[in-house]
Amino acid sequence: MPVYLVTGAAGFIGANYVQHLLEWESPDVEVIAVDYLGFAGNQANLDLVSDRVVFENADIADLDAMEEIYRRYRPDFVVNFAAESHNDRAILGPSAFMRSNALGAQVMAECSRLVPVRSHVHVSTIEVYGELAPWEKWFTERSPLNAKTPYSAAKAAGDQIVRAYMQTYPELNIRMTHCANNYGPYQLPEKLIPLAVTNLLRGRKVPVYGDGLQSRDWLHVADHCAAVHRVLHAELEPVPVRAATEPELLPIFDVSARHEVTNLDIADRVVTALGLDPAEWIEHIPDRPNxxxxxxxxxxxxxxxLGWRPVHDFDAGLAETVTWYVEHRSWWERILEEKGELGFDWGAVAPGPLNAGGRVTTT
Ligand SMILES: NC(=O)c1ccc[n+]([C@@H]2O[C@H](COP(=O)([O-])OP(=O)(O)OC[C@H]3O[C@@H](n4cnc5c(N)ncnc54)[C@H](O)[C@@H]3O)[C@@H](O)[C@H]2O)c1
Structure with missing residues (x-):
């Protein structure tokens, strides 16, 4: 029976992936779910499948701990979703991001070298390419890494070490994905869509940074999970020597539905989906730095x-997502009880070095 080791499994995308994996591969599969239950980790995200996965509370940046887990379970397939993922929190405390996103990526690749697996996917993000100029159409696998924020720079550092493993140890079968922004169930209400829904359901406005015209590429989380699974199982040619100067030949796959929407438009759609008036329920607040x-x-x-295509229509997917948060009120109320309010107000941060001052209630 194939053994899957999935890290970051108590987070948003990892938990969705574990649930889909069990649907796609069950009953002939053993799933080891690894997470250190950091700020975004929530073991309740695995409640529906808790009797069908083995949960290991471990830090992917701890080589001894991870090597021991690899030796104990001998995974065939590894998917590394684990990362610190929130741009706002990365500004206030970048070190944890470097540990998980850069060192953690290396430790995972190293474990797959020490205890060989059939294939290993490192899950990365569109954000490593940096900011797209207004006149550019889009990024591709050939685009240079040009991250400028602490979150995306830490992810880009992880990408660089994974690229080095791909080319230095090509027999390891390490692959990578860069995905657009995800939406769907189980996302921590610190991110735009669940923050908007959970605020509105409590009679609070939706906070939008600056003019709200920051533009993002949106993909349903189930489409992302299907892409990762396809990359994990793809029969790929060995990495050619030419990949050293032609990065598009590396086993790296960019994942998107080519669906560009501004943050303001997202806020507008969520407010409208709940039957409210955007003019009354959206407030513009100071933008986050950089x-x-x-x-x-x-x-x-x-x-x-690889023949992958997104199957979720954005309008229908967003409407279903809003309904999911409406119907799972106890899931997010428990999170807010434990963690407090999750919106940031950069206007409340004192001038001078940024530390812990950014988080306040947005009403
Ligand atoms: N959310 C998106 O829109 C998006 C888009 C593209 C790529 N990604 C990437 O997908 C992955 C998952 O993102 P997400 O949105 O589910 O994030 P998330 O923050 O919801 O979940 C990440 C999980 O990883 C765990 N984690 C962090 N550091 C760890 C460590 N050192 N050891 C063990 N567990 C650790 C956290 O506890 C959390 O449960 C990340 O690598 C992220 O960069 C996310």
């Missing part, structure tokens, strides 16, 4: 080489 303005990525390589 906020990327625009991302869009081209999925042509994964479409043509």
């Amino acid at each position: 906020h990327d303005r625009r991302y869009l990525i081209d999925p042509k390589k994964i479409e043509t080489q």
Whole structure:
């Protein structure tokens, strides 16, 4: 029976992936779910499948701990979703991001070298390419890494070490994905869509940073999970020597539905979906420092080489997502009870070095 080791499994995308994996591969599969239950970790995200997965509370940046887990379970397939993921929190405390996103990526690749697996996917993000100029169409696998925020720079550092492993140890079968912004169930209400829904359901306004015209590329989380699974199982040619100067030949796949929407438009749609008036229920608040303005990525390589296509229509997917948060009130109320309010107000941060001052209630 194949053994899957999935890290970051108590987070948003990892938990969705574990649930889909059990649907796709069950009953002939053993799933080891690893997470250190950091700020965004929530073991309740695995409640529906808790009797079908083994949960390991471990830090992917701890080589001894992870090597021991690899030796104990001997995984065939590894998917590394684990990362610190919130741009706002990365500004206030970048070190944890470097540990999980850069060192953690290396430790995971190293474990797959020490205890060989059939394939290993490192899950990365569109944000490593930096900000897309207004005149550019989109990023591709050939685009240089040009991260400018602490979150995306830590992810880019992880990408660089994973690229080095791909080319130095090609027999390891390490692959990578860069995905657009995800939406769907189980996302921590510190991110735009669940923050908007959970605020509105409590009679609070939706906070929108600055003019709200920051533009993002949106993909349903189930489409992202299907892309990762396809990359994990793809029969790929060995990494050619030419990949050293032609990065699009590396086993890296950009994942997107080519669906660009501004943050303001997202807020507007969520307010409208709940039957409210955007003019009354959206408030503009000070922007976060160094906020990327625009991302869009081209999925042509994964479409043509692996036959992956997104199947979720954005309008229907967003409406279902809003309904999911409406129907799972106890899930997010428990999170807010434990963690407090999750919105940031950068206007409340005192001038001078940024530390812990950014988090306040947004009403
Ligand atoms: N959310 C998006 O829109 C998006 C888009 C593209 C790529 N990604 C990438 O997908 C992955 C998952 O993102 P997400 O949105 O589910 O994030 P998330 O913050 O919801 O979940 C991440 C999980 O990883 C765990 N984690 C963090 N550091 C860890 C460590 N050192 N050891 C063990 N567990 C650790 C956290 O506890 C959390 O449960 C990340 O690598 C992220 O960069 C996310």
